[in-house]
Amino acid sequence: MRKTLAKPFSTAIATLLKTPYLPNSHSSPSFFKPPYSTFAPLPPPEWVHPFNDLSDLISAGPKSGLQPSPWVPKILLILQNTTLEEDLSVFCQKYLIKLPPSFVAYILKQSGQFPNRADTAFRFFIWAGKQKGYAHSLECYVFVIEVLCSETNFDRAKLVFDDFKSKGFLMNSSAANSLVRSFGNGGMVEELLWVWRKMKENGVEPSLYTYNFLMNGLVDSMFLESAEKVFEVMENGKVKPDIVTYNTMIKGYCKWGNLKKAIEMFQDMEARNVGPDKITFLTLMQACYSETDYNSCLKLYNEMRDKGLEIPSHAYSLVIGGLCKDGKSLEGYAVFENMVTDGCGSNVAIYTALIDAFAKNGDLEMAMGLFRRMENEGFKPDEVTYGVIVNSLCRNGRLEEALEWFDYCLRNNVVINAVLYSSLIDGLGKAGRLEEAERLFEEMGCARDSYCYNVLIDALAKNGKVDEAVNLFERMEEEGCGQTVYTFTILIDGLFRARRNEEALKMWDVMMDKGITPNSASFRALSTGLCLSGKVARACKILDELAPMGIVLESAFEDMMNVLCRAGRVVEACRLADGVVERGREVPGRVRTVMINALRKAGNDDLAMKLMHSKIGIGYDRMRSVKKRVKFRTLVVS
DNA sequence: TTAGGGTTAG
Numbered sequence: 001m002r003k004t005l006a007k008p009f010s011t012a013i014a015t016l017l018k019t020p021y022l023p024n025s026h027s028s029p030s031f032f033k034p035p036y037s038t039f040a041p042l043p044p045p046e047w048v049h050p051f052n053d054l055s056d057l058i059s060a061g062p063k064s065g066l067q068p069s070p071w072v073p074k075i076l077l078i079l080q081n082t083t084l085e086e087d088l089s090v091f092c093q094k095y096l097i098k099l100p101p102s103f104v105a106y107i108l109k110q111s112g113q114f115p116n117r118a119d120t121a122f123r124f125f126i127w128a129g130k131q132k133g134y135a136h137s138l139e140c141y142v143f144v145i146e147v148l149c150s151e152t153n154f155d156r157a158k159l160v161f162d163d164f165k166s167k168g169f170l171m172n173s174s175a176a177n178s179l180v181r182s183f184g185n186g187g188m189v190e191e192l193l194w195v196w197r198k199m200k201e202n203g204v205e206p207s208l209y210t211y212n213f214l215m216n217g218l219v220d221s222m223f224l225e226s227a228e229k230v231f232e233v234m235e236n237g238k239v240k241p242d243i244v245t246y247n248t249m250i251k252g253y254c255k256w257g258n259l260k261k262a263i264e265m266f267q268d269m270e271a272r273n274v275g276p277d278k279i280t281f282l283t284l285m286q287a288c289y290s291e292t293d294y295n296s297c298l299k300l301y302n303e304m305r306d307k308g309l310e311i312p313s314h315a316y317s318l319v320i321g322g323l324c325k326d327g328k329s330l331e332g333y334a335v336f337e338n339m340v341t342d343g344c345g346s347n348v349a350i351y352t353a354l355i356d357a358f359a360k361n362g363d364l365e366m367a368m369g370l371f372r373r374m375e376n377e378g379f380k381p382d383e384v385t386y387g388v389i390v391n392s393l394c395r396n397g398r399l400e401e402a403l404e405w406f407d408y409c410l411r412n413n414v415v416i417n418a419v420l421y422s423s424l425i426d427g428l429g430k431a432g433r434l435e436e437a438e439r440l441f442e443e444m445g446c447a448r449d450s451y452c453y454n455v456l457i458d459a460l461a462k463n464g465k466v467d468e469a470v471n472l473f474e475r476m477e478e479e480g481c482g483q484t485v486y487t488f489t490i491l492i493d494g495l496f497r498a499r500r501n502e503e504a505l506k507m508w509d510v511m512m513d514k515g516i517t518p519n520s521a522s523f524r525a526l527s528t529g530l531c532l533s534g535k536v537a538r539a540c541k542i543l544d545e546l547a548p549m550g551i552v553l554e555s556a557f558e559d560m561m562n563v564l565c566r567a568g569r570v571v572e573a574c575r576l577a578d579g580v581v582e583r584g585r586e587v588p589g590r591v592r593t594v595m596i597n598a599l600r601k602a603g604n605d606d607l608a609m610k611l612m613h614s615k616i617g618i619g620y621d622r623m624r625s626v627k628k629r630v631k632f633r634t635l636v637v638s
Numbered sequence: 639t640t641a642g643g644g645t646t647a648g
Contacts, residue, residue: 248639314641320644383645388645390646487647490647
């Protein structure tokens, strides 16, 4: 038997590398190329059966006349099988094969092509390391680290690397590239620096790839200043920054929220003749989109078109999505038509965004037309699309149709998510159909999120069922669903409406104690309740307490003025205006404008005109020949 | 080697 094993492993591997079964055989690492003569022998190809698993392989034995078959890929498939080590042990023993490190490295490298392989790969690596007469090569370490880092298993990667360091391998450039990439992705800076030092020691010059991997690692770990330094080194060194380096830096600035610097770099690259590519544009567009700067998104898209660059489908998604969010459904549709003309395929997300935008603009016919067109083109509407349809119908008072679509989803096994449920519960609540809303809430087929709770709490509170709303608020906590600033706003508003002022104030304190940051809307609910019950000073005090916490609510004072004027409490409004000026919380000119607008909004045109034609708020009291600002109070006194 | 979308509440 041993005699028949004499055919070298190299022959088997060489044959296998040529077979179409081998995934990505063209990308096989260079150290799998000959010479293989030092490898222990494996069964010759003619033995090999088209195995389904390793047990087949083991039991096959010599069978003449069979076609050579790619058994290595079969072993790779067995990587999905947890008994790999055991099987391989048996296999190696049976054929008395000495496990070659290159084989282990190969399996580890290939295992990266399967999802969630880090655990198996790691155990395989450990198992192989324990085999008699076997020692891991540099590549084994590099590949297992690569697999571990790609699945964010950084602790294990560190463990393996500590072992690696003790072995005293000579660093080479491909190992260095891989390690820099792995450690960069994991933010393992210490390890990264070790590799860099080792490269220097062993005279391995960093290539453009090494630099770019390093840059990407630094940027992803938010070490932006270090990335800037590396960039500088590249600019002054032999290896100049290329398009990837620039794109990585731009990504860094975007992630850091420094869009201005990203744009500067974008302009700088043009000046240095490194033309921006589709990735540069897409990165910038994504950043603009995230900052809701949809206009810049559109400008970048137009620039891309002018340059004749290929426009990726995702860029269209961003531009169309941005226009839709801005309520510009027609403009969004125009870009959509460009996309179709360019031969760039649409997708469910783009259709859904357009349907939503048209529906929000009240054009339900166009929205439904797009829905049908999408279906005719073979796109299957998903849970988000149905969510948009149901929400649009609810918003437009077409609750019955929304319910029909809900039934349709149920009948056709379409997933119904919490968004669709919350839209429907909200629709029912706003239509006063509380019982149905509550029933739907209880019967929900998925986990309830804060939206679902909030819409129902709102429905209850607005329909005079404040106790039930508070019960639901408590149940929310019991069921582990986080209360949000919306929950508190709804309840504070509801409690004030029910004249349960002290409870409303307590609710505000609970919110603060929970570390939930109030916003303009929540303070509006509180201040409205307080102002209408004559406690303007208390509202001001609470507002003043927020400032030291760094919470500045831009419209707070304006909202209070509006509420007071609308309630005809002009004296209190004037007192508030004077207080705001005296505390220097707002420039007098603006307070004056706010006051005029508030009076106008409240329909009190007479006082608004009087204020406009006086020097109140900005003028000086010359009668008493003391330079003093005329108080707003004089508006109602004189 | 670098980039990745759509729906909901006060």
